[in-house]
Structure formats: C-alpha cells, structure tokens
Amino acid sequence: MKPLGPIPPGFDTIDGELAIGGKTASVLAEEAGDTPLFVYSRTLLDARIAELRAAMPERLSIHYAVKANPYPPVLAHMAGLVDGFDIASGGELAIVQAAGIDPAEVSFAGPGKRDRELEAAIAAGVTLNCESEGEARRALAIGEKLGATPRMAIRVNPSFELRGSGMKMGGGAKQFGVDQDLAAALAREIIPTGAEWRGWHIFSGSQALDAEAIVETQANVLALAAQLADEVGEPLPKLNMGGGFGIPYFNGDTPLAIDRVGAALAERFADLPETLAETRFCIELGRYLVGEAGVYLTRIVDRKESHGQTFLVTDGGLHHQLAASGNFGTVVRRNYPLAIATRFAAEPDEEANVVGCLCTPLDRLADQAHLPRAEVGDLVAVFCAGAYGATASPMEFLGQGAAQQVLV
Numbered sequence: 132m133k134p135l136g137p138i139p140p141g142f143d144t145i146d147g148e149l150a151i152g153g154k155t156a157s158v159l160a161e162e163a164g165d166t167p168l169f170v171y172s173r174t175l176l177d178a179r180i181a182e183l184r185a186a187m188p189e190r191l192s193i194h195y196a197v198k199a200n201p202y203p204p205v206l207a208h209m210a211g212l213v214d215g216f217d218i219a220s221g222g223e224l225a226i227v228q229a230a231g232i233d234p235a236e237v238s239f240a241g242p243g244k245r246d247r248e249l250e251a252a253i254a255a256g257v258t259l260n261c262e263s264e265g266e267a268r269r270a271l272a273i274g275e276k277l278g279a280t281p282r283m284a285i286r287v288n289p290s291f292e293l294r295g296s297g298m299k300m301g302g303g304a305k306q307f308g309v310d311q312d313l314a315a316a317l318a319r320e321i322i323p324t325g326a327e328w329r330g331w332h333i334f335s336g337s338q339a340l341d342a343e344a345i346v347e348t349q350a351n352v353l354a355l356a357a358q359l360a361d362e363v364g365e366p367l368p369k370l371n372m373g374g375g376f377g378i379p380y381f382n383g384d385t386p387l388a389i390d391r392v393g394a395a396l397a398e399r400f401a402d403l404p405e406t407l408a409e410t411r412f413c414i415e416l417g418r419y420l421v422g423e424a425g426v427y428l429t430r431i432v433d434r435k436e437s438h439g440q441t442f443l444v445t446d447g448g449l450h451h452q453l454a455a456s457g458n459f460g461t462v463v464r465r466n467y468p469l470a471i472a473t474r475f476a477a478e479p480d481e482e483a484n485v486v487g488c489l490c491t492p493l494d495r496l497a498d499q500a501h502l503p504r505a506e507v508g509d510l511v512a513v514f515c516a517g518a519y520g521a522t523a524s525p526m527e528f529l530g531q532g533a534a535q536q537v538l539v
C-alpha cells in the first residue's frame with residue numbers, strides 16, 4: 132500500500148459523491164457531455180485569495196502567474212480578485228488581452244522572448260521583466276522603432292536560492308535574469324534612455340512549503356533590492372518579490388503557514404530602508420492561488436487483474452495530468468491526492484493501481500492506493516489539478532486530445 136496525498140479542504144459530499152460548486156461529480160460529467168474533465172471552483176478561488184489577503188500586509192499587491200492556469204473563465208474570475216498578472220509568452224499576452232485585463236498591471240517574464248513578442252508587449256504597455264542585457268537592448272530598439280516608451284524591469288538572478296523549493300530559479304548559473312552583480316549597471320543603461328523604469332523582479336523558486344524558508348528569502352530579496360537601488364542611485368519604483376508559495380501534493384506535506392509569512396513581511400515593511408520607502412511591492416503566485424481549486428475527473432473504463440494486483444484503467448492520464456503521473460520534474464514518483472469521486476463517502480476496502488489510457492507504463496495516476504472498490508463507470512478525482520494540468524501536459528500525445536474544462 133502506498134499513501135495518497137492529502138485531499139485539500141473545502142470539498143463537499145452529496146449523495147455519497149464528491150461535489151464541487153453544489154453539483155456531484157456525476158452531474159458535472161453529464162453536463163460536460165464527456166470525460167475527462169477539469170472542474171475549477173469559484174468558491175475555492177475566492178476563499179483562497181481572501182485568506183491570503185487577510186494574512187499579507189495591505190501594501191503587498193498580489194499578482195497571478197497565468198502559466199498556472201490560463202483557462203479564460205478562470206482568468207476572467209481572477210481579474211476580479213488579484214491586482215496584476217504575470218505572463219510568460221506572446222500567447223499568454225493574447226489571452227490576458229482577450230480577457231480585457233489592464234496591461235499596466237501585467238508583467239512579462241521568461242527567457243527567449245522573440246522580437247515579435249517584445250513588440251506586442253511594448254505596444255500593449257506591458258512591463259518587460261528583462262532576462263538579459265541583450266533582451267533589454269532589443270526592447271529599447273523596438274521601443275524606438277515603434278515610437279513607444281517601453282516599461283522595463285530587470286529580472287535579477289540572485290546569488291541566493293529559495294531553500295526547499297521544488298524548482299530553483301536563482302542561486303548560481305541560470306538561464307533566468309541578469310546576475311545580481313550586473314543588474315545595477317544594466318539599470319543605469321536603461322534609465323537614461325527614457326524607458327519607464329519599473330525596478331526589479333526577483334523570483335528565486337517555486338513550490339516551497341516551509342514558511343521560514345520563504346521569510347528568509349523575502350528578507351534577502353528586500354536587502355538585495357535596496358542594495359541594487361543604492362548602486363543605481365535612485366529610489367526603487369517597484370519590486371516584484373517573486374513567490375514560491377507551495378501547496379501540499381504528497382503524504383506528509385503540510386500547508387504553508389501564510390500567517391507567519393505575512394507577519395514577517397509586515398515587520399519588514401515597517402522598517403524599510405530609504406530607497407524602498409516609496410516602492411510598490413508585489414508577489415506573483417500561480418499554484419498557490421489556483422492549484423487546490425481544481426479537480427480532474429476521469430472515468431474508469433476497465434477493471435483488470437495482473438499478477439495479483441488490481442488495475443483501474445481510466446479514460447484520462449498523463450496527457451492531461453503530467454505532474455500527477457510523476458513525470459513533470461519529480462525524482463521519485465509519489466501519489467497525488469486522489470479519490471473515487473462517485474464513492475467519496477465510502478470507506479477504502481481494496482488496494483488498486485489507477486492508470487491512464489496511454490500505452491506507456493509512465494501513465495499512472497495512483498500506485499497501490501487504498502480505495503473503495505470501484506467498477507467500470509465510476510469517476511476518479513485527482514485533486515490539486517487547478518495548476519499545471521491542462522496546459523502543462525502533452526494533450527496531443529497518442530491522439531487523445533484535450534480534456535474538457537469548466538468553472539463552477
């Protein structure tokens with residue numbers, strides 16, 4: 132038997148089934164007309180952001196990293212909840228523009244921005260988080276060609292990392308940002324051109340659950356931002372402090388203590404150095420905002436035995452849930468939170484492997500899980516599916532195609 136990850140709070144049971152937004156899994160699948168299906172909950176999105184705002188200092192703006200879940204209805208809903216957005220491509224720019232989001236509150240990070248992406252972003256008035264000297268110079272030249280004033284920040288590659296983070300994006304040789312020792316010189320090159328100077332973006336990691344690690348990183352970010360602003364010789368207009376707030380995916384993971392993070396940040400904000408006195412601060416979060424608000428529903432199409440083990444074969448799999456299958460940056464595969472949605476209230480009484488429909492042994496949703504006995508036609512729910520699901524999985528693999536998505 133292998134443990135499953137912890138099911139996030141906030142889900143209901145109706146008639147013994149998992150219910151989201153007041154509807155059972157069966158009704159949601161029937162209304163969608165087909166499975167597999169991602170279901171995102173407005174109520175859970177609202178609750179998460181309300182809880183975060185209550186914990187964080189008022190001065191801190193909250194930005195949403197669109198890459199976590201760019202589904203347009205989710206984005207439209209988030210527009211009423213957060214203060215800004217971070218995008219990672221020209222494609223995501225088009226999505227935020229279609230949602231009518233104010234470009235003044237959008238920043239664009241990511242290495243390898245093409246000229247046409249820089250052009251579209253500058254024309255729209257989006258802030259570029261420049262990832263290199265070369266990119267900054269291309270942006271300035273494009274601004275001049277367009278007769279537009281680029282809004283420019285520099286993504287700094289800090290010499291520290293976010294301890295315990297699932298993905299490290301700072302601390303050593305990285306393709307992200309400008310090394311901290313070179314950042315002030317680049318700012319001094321950008322500012323006199325008349326570009327709108329938007330300050331630093333310091334993003335050092337992702338998926339951290341240890342509040343102390345985040346507190347320590349935020350202190351380092353503030354110190355570095357002040358030091359670089361001193362080197363530039365100007366007060367800092369904006370500081371994007373990064374994010375890295377994680378969610379519990381696996382057995383033994385515990386939720387991030389955001390009250391502790393917020394209290395420590397409030398203390399820092401009360402004692403800022405002169406160069407940061409007027410600075411606007413934001414964090415950018417993806418999975419923390421949307422991850423736990425989404426569920427992936429997939430139907431069991433076969434039940435079989437092999438060498439004494441039970442296999443529940445579903446119509447979904449890694450083509451929609453690469454991360455849950457253990458193939459998205461995981462070293463040792465562990466089970467995500469998962470349940471038999473149509474028997475949510477039932478006690479577990481057998482050990483089963485839940486697999487996808489692809490002809491690869493990599494396509495596993497749960498290994499040796501303790502579950503209520505399920506039959507063909509039952510629905511399986513994979514939790515923590517609100518971020519890096521639908522668009523972070525190879526949906527065209529083996530001709531399977533996209534999953535349905537719905538916001539309830």
Ligand SMILES: Cc1ncc(COP(=O)(O)O)c(C=O)c1O
Nearest residue numbers: 196199240334337338416417418
């Ligand atoms: C620049 C940047 N911002 C935000 C994020 C979102 O991270 P998460 O979803 O873990 O909050 C990432 C993740 O890769 C990132 O690279």
